[in-house]
Amino acid sequence: MKKHREKDYAQLLEECFRSIIQAQTIVIWLTATPFSKDARGILDETRSEKKNFLRIRIFRINTFSSELAKNIYIFQVIDLHYLVRKRIQHRYKDGMHEFILKFQHILLLKINFDMIEN
Secondary structure (H helix, E strand, O other): OHHHHHHHHHHHHHHHHHHHOOOOOOOEEEOOOOOOOOOOOOOOHHHHHHHHHHHHHHHHHHHHHHHHHHHHOOOEEEOHHHHHOOOHHHEOOOOOOEOHHHHHHHHHHHHHHHHHHO
16 A cells, blocks of 8 residues: 555656646745654654654655656755754754744755855
């Protein structure tokens, strides 16, 4: 069943990417942010052993989707997972959500850097 869901996700993602491509369109793909090992609110206490599995899963999905976006569809990719993973001091106490001002700052820096680089 797991492989079937991964295949469905990959197909749906490709359909999504194909549907938004139009001439002269700039697409920026943002990856999902990580959550901490002790994140609260993601699963109830009876299923807390799945947290590590979900953390790895998010990483794999981010890797797949960003490679597809960047290499096949030539989208700009901002890897929020990479950019915020070591900035845990900016995470809310629930271990999952990030302070929005930090995101704005990181995105502006990243976009400015990319514009200078190109």
